[in-house]
Amino acid sequence: MLGFDADLYQRVIGGAAALRPRIDAIVDEVTAQGYDSIFLIGSGGSYAAMWPYEHVITRLSTVPVRSAIAAELVVTGDPRLTERSIAVFSSLSGTTRETVAALEYCRERGVTTIALTGYADSPIAAADHVLVNWADDETASESVDIQMLLLTAALLNRRGEFDEYERLADELSDPTPLLTAVQRQADPIAEAFAKRHAETGYHFLVGAGNLWGFTYNYSMCILEEMQWLHTTRVHGAEFFHGSLELIERDTSLMLFVGEDETRPIMDRVRRFAETYNDETTVIDTADYPLEGISPQFRGLVAPIVVDAITIRFSKHLEAARNHDLTTRRYYRKVEY
Numbered sequence: 001m002l003g004f005d006a007d008l009y010q011r012v013i014g015g016a017a018a019l020r021p022r023i024d025a026i027v028d029e030v031t032a033q034g035y036d037s038i039f040l041i042g043s044g045g046s047y048a049a050m051w052p053y054e055h056v057i058t059r060l061s062t063v064p065v066r067s068a069i070a071a072e073l074v075v076t077g078d079p080r081l082t083e084r085s086i087a088v089f090s091s092l093s094g095t096t097r098e099t100v101a102a103l104e105y106c107r108e109r110g111v112t113t114i115a116l117t118g119y120a121d122s123p124i125a126a127a128d129h130v131l132v133n134w135a136d137d138e139t140a141s142e143s144v145d146i147q148m149l150l151l152t153a154a155l156l157n158r159r160g161e162f163d164e165y166e167r168l169a170d171e172l173s174d175p176t177p178l179l180t181a182v183q184r185q186a187d188p189i190a191e192a193f194a195k196r197h198a199e200t201g202y203h204f205l206v207g208a209g210n211l212w213g214f215t216y217n218y219s220m221c222i223l224e225e226m227q228w229l230h231t232t233r234v235h236g237a238e239f240f241h242g243s244l245e246l247i248e249r250d251t252s253l254m255l256f257v258g259e260d261e262t263r264p265i266m267d268r269v270r271r272f273a274e275t276y277n278d279e280t281t282v283i284d285t286a287d288y289p290l291e292g293i294s295p296q297f298r299g300l301v302a303p304i305v306v307d308a309i310t311i312r313f314s315k316h317l318e319a320a321r322n323h324d325l326t327t328r329r330y331y332r333k334v335e336y
Contacts, residue, residue: 002312002316002319003315003318004016004315005153008136009139009179011134012196013143013146013176013179014135014174016146017134017146017173018174020173021130023131023151024154025243026112026129026131027154028158029129030112031155033112035063035084036063036066036082036084036088037066037080037082037084037085038063038088038155039065039066039068039078039081039086039087039111040066040087040088041067041068041073041089041092041099041102042099043069043070043091043099044099044220044271045221047068047069047070048214048221049090049145049214050149050249051067051213052210052212052213053148053149053152054066054146054301055210056152056156059261061156061161062161064080066132068102069097070101071213074101081112082113083111083112083218085106086112086113086155087103087106087112087114090101090115090116090117090148091115091124092116092118092137092143092144093118093119093122094118094121094123094124094125099289100123100124102130103115103123103124104126104268104271106176107126107203107216108296111132112160114129114151114174115150116131116144117131117141118133118134118143118159120164121130128292131151133147137325138311138314138315141307142307145304145307146175149300153165153169154169157330158220164296164297165220168294168297168300171293172301175304178291179304180288182288182290182308185287186288186309186312187312191316193313194319194320195320198317198320199253202231202254203219203229203231203254204231204246204255205219205229205231205234205265206234206235206269207233207237207255208237208254208262208265208266209260209261209262209263209299209302210300211256211258214256214306215235216233219232219233222325226314226318226327227318232246235253236262237262237271240272244272247273249277250279253277253278253280254290255269255270255272255273255283256283256306257270257283257286258285258302259262259286259304270282283310283311285298285303285305285309286310288305290305306333
């Protein structure tokens, strides 16, 4: 496959799954000390990566949860953020300025902090509890999603709100072969998309449920940041309240469809697209076998699956458009 490094992929995916014992130890400790709220904090893609787990916790648990933009939290505060809170942070580099500032803000208030990063010696590793797994930009989403799903499921398990944690974690003990198979299946679809849309300057992305955060992330952090493409991103439930007026026959429309309880929302968007659009690309996790994953967990692992699928889209767009995914004009290049 174009740009696929099997050894690197095994290192990242296997490394994330291998953190299960560390995750269990952290969860046991924070559960023993007690907490009454959870904050999921990040910036940019690492903020959007928290949304699936806010969604899951809201759906399955009674514990208050909020996903928060790091910079906004520091300037506005939140009266629910106390020494009885858990705050989870994610920064691959461990140096994201706004996220590091939010970590310091929380620590000053006695909040129990957990950080996900690629580097043990980075500023974000000053958190009370640290999960370290190196990844590159292309595999970072999968690494974070695997860790966050295990962390979320373990927290809910200890609260008596998710009894099947052990089975889920066992099935994710090393998802590298499964996700490699997903990439292989997606590769020809992604190649055809990239060739068809090499000159397309605007894409419209729609997702819902635990894929809404991914939709936001792929729109902003990949198509905009890494490919300099113009995009619109909208939640599937909100699509029919204004944004649908932008759809024309030749609009590139990307639909991210998962297998949780919000699937009917995206089915409605798909029906609209079939009637009024000729350039719809549907990325549906139900199209992928996911050998070894129980049916009841398919919805939960959907963010990890679309991470794998869209790596192929990103790599083929990079080649077809002759625009390297690492090229930046401003991000970490100039002062702002």
